[in-house]
Amino acid sequence: MPILNGVDPLDGLRxxxxxxxxxxxxxxxxxxxxxxxxVVHAVxxxxxxxxxxxxxxxxxxxxNEFxxxxxxSAxxxxxxxNExxxxxxxxxxxxxxxxxxxxxxxxxxLATEAxxxxxxxxxxxxxxxxxxxxxVVRRRHPLPVAPPALLDAADHGGTQA
Amino acid sequence: MSGQAxxxxxxTMQGHYAGSVSRFAAYVIDVAVSSGLFAAGLALVSYAAQxxxxxxxxxxxxxxxxxxxxxxxxxxxxxxxxxxGGKTFGMAVLGVQVVRADGMIIDPWRGVxxxxxFPLSFLLLGLGFAGILVQREHRALxxxxxxxxVVYSWDARSARLRFLSRSRPSAAGDAR
Numbered sequence: 001m002p003i004l005n006g007v008d009p010l011d012g013l014r015x016x017x018x019x020x021x022x023x024x025x026x027x028x029x030x031x032x033x034x035x036x037x038x039v040v041h042a043v044x045x046x047x048x049x050x051x052x053x054x055x056x057x058x059x060x061x062x063x064n065e066f067x068x069x070x071x072x073s074a075x076x077x078x079x080x081x082n083e084x085x086x087x088x089x090x091x092x093x094x095x096x097x098x099x100x101x102x103x104x105x106x107x108x109x110l111a112t113e114a115x116x117x118x119x120x121x122x123x124x125x126x127x128x129x130x131x132x133x134x135x136v137v138r139r140r141h142p143l144p145v146a147p148p149a150l151l152d153a154a155d156h157g158g159t160q161a
Numbered sequence: 162m163s164g165q166a167x168x169x170x171x172x173t174m175q176g177h178y179a180g181s182v183s184r185f186a187a188y189v190i191d192v193a194v195s196s197g198l199f200a201a202g203l204a205l206v207s208y209a210a211q212x213x214x215x216x217x218x219x220x221x222x223x224x225x226x227x228x229x230x231x232x233x234x235x236x237x238x239x240x241x242x243x244x245x246g247g248k249t250f251g252m253a254v255l256g257v258q259v260v261r262a263d264g265m266i267i268d269p270w271r272g273v274x275x276x277x278x279f280p281l282s283f284l285l286l287g288l289g290f291a292g293i294l295v296q297r298e299h300r301a302l303x304x305x306x307x308x309x310x311v312v313y314s315w316d317a318r319s320a321r322l323r324f325l326s327r328s329r330p331s332a333a334g335d336a337r
Contacts (some may be wrong), residue, residue, distance in 0.1 A: 090322065119183075119256045119315050126180020133294045143178075143297050147264025147310055150176035 176264070178299040179257040179311045190251030195238045199231060236276050244272030248314070256315025262300070262308045275307035 145151070207218045220227050242249040247259040247267045259267050259275065282289025282302045289302030300310050 115254065115256075118186075118254075122183040122186055122255055123174055123180070123313065125182040129181050129294070137295055146176045146178060146312065147260060147262060147298070149264030150260070150312060151264070 174313045175316060177313050179313050180299065181293045183255045183257050183313070184293060184311055187249070187251035187255040187257055190254055191239070191249045194250050195235060198238075199234050202234070203227070203230075239279060240273045240276035242272075243267065243275050244269035247272070252311075256313060257311050258314035259309050260312055262298070262304075262310050264310070264312070267309060271307050271309055275303055275309055278303045278306045281306070 203220050207220070210216070210218045222228075239249060242252075243259050244267075248257070252258060259272070261267055261271065292301045292305065293299050296305075298310055304310055
């Protein structure tokens with residue numbers, strides 16, 4: 001049949017069918033949306049959720065699998081860790097948890113304590129002498145507290161020089 | 162909890178210019194340590210020479226050789242300490258450290274230069290050290306020449322945590 005080469009006789013039927021099914025499909029979608037909205041409004045979700053056995057539900061969830069899919073780096077990038085840590089009451093944390101015992105065990109004994117005390121005293125005396133020298137030489141402007149590269153770190157709790 | 166914890170109120174001192182008392186105390190320790198090591202070294206050499214030759218070797222402070230050896234030893238002690246880590250033994254004890262004037266880690270050559278020009282601060286009745294008291298950045302003459310500064314390097318926050326953790330068992334004991 002050379003005259004029908006390249007022409008599908010069923011094309012016309014398909015086009016006619018598509019003209020009918022497309023509007024029907026959109027109509028069905030809109031009806032379904034309305035039905036869902038009506039059902040959601042009609043149902044008391046709180047009552048429904050109370051009937052859900054969350055323990056059983058969670059038992060079926062593979063938390064490890066879920067966590068494996070989480071990009072922790074991306075998550076941490078969105079968290080301001082410094083801001084979080086600034087809100088932590090470290091004194092209370094150390095006083096009320098075993099963290100204090102861990103620190104005490106990991107950080108020497110009498111020698112460390114003596115070193116801390118000696119350094120603290122020296123820093124206190126540094127400030128005392130500096131204040132008196134400031135009075136004697138009549139300093140009027142505050143002195144820089146740290147070198148430029150360490151200034152920002154010093155303002156935020158310090159870092160290794 | 163009575164009294165003030167070591168490091169309380171000092172959390173931000175790390176990286177600040179170190180004061181005169183901390184620096185002087187560190188220097189006193191260094192003088193004691195370096196002199197002790199030098200004396201021990203001389204005693205060891207004397208003992209070895211006595212064992213080998215059978216003659217007793219006596220050292221005198223007026224001896225030119227001893228003076229030269231002492232100067233070389235001091236240069237090695239301070240130069241190596243500052244060039245390698247920015248701190249001598251005494252500075253490590255007091256928690257202070259030599260850094261570049263801009264606060265960056267000291268270059269080794271600056272450490273050696275600082276040790277070389279350190280004696281200059283003793284001239285003119287130690288006037289070179291007056292900068293530690295009156296200069297804006299607490300820098301002595303040898304600091305200004307070598308382009309260095311001395312800052313606190315110890316972690317006062319850790320000291321405070323240690324203090325709090327130590328006081329915890331006693332506080333619990335008091336409660337009982």
